[in-house]
Amino acid sequence: MAKVKYYYDPEKLAFHKILPKKRKQFGYFFLFIFTAALFGLLAFFILLNTSLLETPKQKRQAREIAAFKTNYKLLSKKMDLLTEVLDELEVRDNYIYRSYFNAAPIPSEQRRSGLGGINRYKEFEEFNNEELLISTNERMDRLSKQIAIQSLSLDELVDLAKGKEKLLASIPAIQPVKNEDLKSMASGYGYRTDPFTKIRKFHEGMDFSAHVGAPIYATGDGTITRANNQLSGYGNLIEITHGFGYKTRYGHLSKYNAKQGQKVKRGDIIGYVGNTGRSTGAHLHYEVYYQGKVVNPLNYYYGSISAKEYELLAEQASHENQSLD
Structure with a gap:
């Protein structure tokens, strides 16, 4: 509470209250309003960056996004591992298995050739994370193709193994x-x-x-x-x-x-x-x-x-x- 000030009037031999000027009162009032608004705005931004103002729906969506990010990281690691295993299998297939049966190796260009098609991933172009969706699906499609080619190669090797005696007699x-x-x-x-x-x-x-x-x-x-x-x-x-x-x-x-x-x-x-x-x-x-x-x-x-x-x-x-x- 502000202090009340007085002054002494020698003519009337009495103390009188000193009243503040109206301009000064308005300045104090404006400073109070400005300070209150600044603190309110600061509090609003703080609340926006916390979960206090989130609705139940927003909280659920936030949890789902966090789960998707975690699952994507796990999927990416699995794709890395699958790629590594496939690469090793291709080397063994070309230079051990197929060589053993006198079968020509499958060229790397054939195993990793393009998938073809114009705008194959057009359906993902409207999403905010378009690049991530396209790159992930493209990577999955290439892995699927590599697996399909490797599967056909193994089928061929099985047939060659069945006819191994005939092969040895034919050389x-x-x-x-x-x-x-x-x-x-x-x-x-x-x-x-x-x-x-x-x-x-x-x-x-x-x-x-x-x-x-x-x-x-x-x-x-x-x-x-x-x-x-x-x-x-x-x-x-x-x-x-x-x-x-x-x-x-x-x-x-x-x-x-x-x-x-x-x-x-x-x-x-x-x-x-x-x-x-x-x-x-x-x-x-x-x-x-x-x-x-x-x-x-x-x-x-x-x-x-x-x-x-x-x-x-x-x-x-x-x-x-x-x-x-």
């Missing part, structure tokens, strides 16, 4: 001419001197020098898909399609012991060594193809010769001499 794994019938391994796979042009060129097979009439053996199970002399340079030629990406050719035969369309087993006699076609002496020209590409036959003789014989054959094949065709 061209023996020498096409027996060692006792060989004069020599005349020329190997790689760059050699052409006997006709004397120019260095790539020799796509191996030349086995033997006497005319020496038996030629199918190096793996398969079907005779060619038995004629219509392929330039090969003379009398037999071609066997083994399946699983393998194909073999046997050139310059003197005569056939199999016909086109006939199924053969590894070790069956399919023809006899000759000197037909573009050839400078009696020999068998032998080629191996895998997935449409010619490969070194030397890598496949594990089914018929010893380690010592293989070393000798490899040493002879490495000589860059003149081929016989």
